[in-house]
Amino acid sequence: MDITVIGGGPAGRTASIEAASIGENVTLIEGSAIGGTCLNEGCMVVCGLNDVSKFLNDAKNFENLGIIKNNYEFSFKEVTKGVKKTVGKISHVLETETKDAGVKIINGVGKLKEDYVVLNNENLKYDKLIIATGARPFIPEIEGAENGITYKDILNLTEIPEELIIIGSGVIAAEYANIFSNMGSIVHVLCRNQFLSILDKNIKKYVTKNLLPDVNIHENLQTNKIYKDHVSTDKGEINGKVLFATGMTPNSEIAVDMVDINEKGHIIVDDGMQTSHESIYAAGDVAGKIGNTPISRAEGVIAARNACGIHSKMEYTYIPQAINLYYDVSFVSSNNKDEGVEGYIPGSAGPGSFWRVLEGMTGLTKININENRDINELYSISPSSRTSMAYISKLLKEGQNIDDFDDFIEVHPSTDAIYKLMRFFARFE
Structure with missing residues (x-):
């Protein structure tokens, strides 16, 4: 059976390897680099930056204790250079691992038809299709939004912003607030509602007091206009470069005429990751269940098994x-x-x-x-x-x-x- 997977991130790559291990003929289509957002722009980038952030935090503490004297110079340009190099090496390892599992990888962006994908002027026939195209940053409709950046732009910065405004209230906002405040930026987090509402109130209090002590958190605030070096809000102006951390938009456009999609743009799937089309499955951020890498991998496995005729169901209880x-x-x-x-x-x-x-x-x-x-x-x-x-x-x-x-x-x-x-x-x- 010919199985085509679109998207080489956690969901798609895992689905490809799973289907290949079952014995099917698998083709993985990836438009950029293997590893997806998590490796190349998201989770692993945060890990790399946060390791340096922790070191700077520890160095400051040890200096306060009189254990060391700080005479080092910090280069954000070298940090981003090192992150890119490390991410590239990991991506190469993942690509080799995927190919060794028996998966054929094709680079490009395809167009989806009834039973084939148009890619590089060729028609790639499939018996079953798994869509794992992920998601991209959501940019709110705020005047001057073009003056802001997203996590996709972080590694293109050559220096730490003297002042940084993070618009958003969730995990990504908290992680980048931590990183840049430890690296020396004056950080403001602007929340339309409550900051980290997913947390228990006592845990949130500990986080804001002890883990984000130098971050200025503004709750219940409306951003009216974004300029290159400041924003205007309903509570006044705040100086800084803007980083959006306002959620994600699913990359579901490829399937809009093929499967049912909800009002937020996510591909609708059942507990077997099957879409409204009997031959098409979806997994990961494009399906919009729980946005984290382990869930995407698990969904990829479930999608692959069901595509291969092995009945499996995805469960979302006690997700760490x-x-x-x-x-x-x-x-x-x-x-x-x-x-x-x-x-x-x-x-x-x-x-x-x-x-x-x-x-x-x-x-x-x-x-x-x-x-x-x-x-x-x-x-x-x-x-x-x-x-x-x-x-x-x-x-x-x-x-x-x-x-x-x-x-x-x-x-x-x-x-x-x-x-x-x-x-x-x-x-x-």
Whole structure:
């Protein structure tokens, strides 16, 4: 069977490898570089910049403690150069890995027809098609919006903006506010509503106070006009270069005449990632379920299996998520939240947080459990929470509740306070 996948990001690449491993003839079409937005412009770029941001934060702390004297010069141009080089190497590895799995990769932008894709003046026939074309930055309709930049432009900057205005209130806004404030910019975050509304109020308070202490956060504010070096709002003017972090727009135009699309532009799929067309599937950001890389990969696998005739269903319970700041801010929650009992404790001293004990900044862990002792919500802020939360998510998916953690044995030393809080609740009725 001939399976064509459009898009070489996390969803498309994973779908291609999965279909090839099943034994089908797979062609992957990618218009740019393998790895998609996550690798080339998004998650991995944030990781590279945040590593430097953390170093600068640590260096400042060690200087305040009298441990070191800072005489270094910081070059943002060299940072972006290094990020590009590293991303390029990873992309090459992913491309080689994909080809070794038996996938044929073709570069180009195709046009979709009933049972074939028009690409480079050729008609590529398919039996099943998987659309994984991702998404692009959403630009709000604000006068002067052309004066702003998005995450796609970050690596083209040659120096740190003296003043930066981030329009947006979610994860991307928080991550770039953290990076640029640590690198020396005066940062303002302009939120139309509330900043980081996805977080519990206590967790948000910790984040804004301890992890984004130098960031100026403006909530319930309307941006009226954007200029090259400032913006006007309903509460006055603010100076700075504008970075949009206002969400994503799905790249679904290729399929607009072939499948059903919702009002936000996402391709509508069922729990098997099948569209309204029996031979077409969609996965990742273009399908608009939960916008993160692991979900995109999982959806790619489900789409590939169903396209190959192997019945599989995508499940979205207890999805672990994280915000990439000085400490990881990680969380997981049940889809069906009930009223429950809350508890929280400070983070532990250990690798990555030892030298923050003196200022009382070791993180925070908070839990909410219902009357059946199931976990409604779990938040953890620590250097290790991103990894811990993924395994906690797996246990929760398998039906574990608070009582199952009474005999949990941790690895020591660790900054993970999750197990401490769980064991505490497990010992009390």
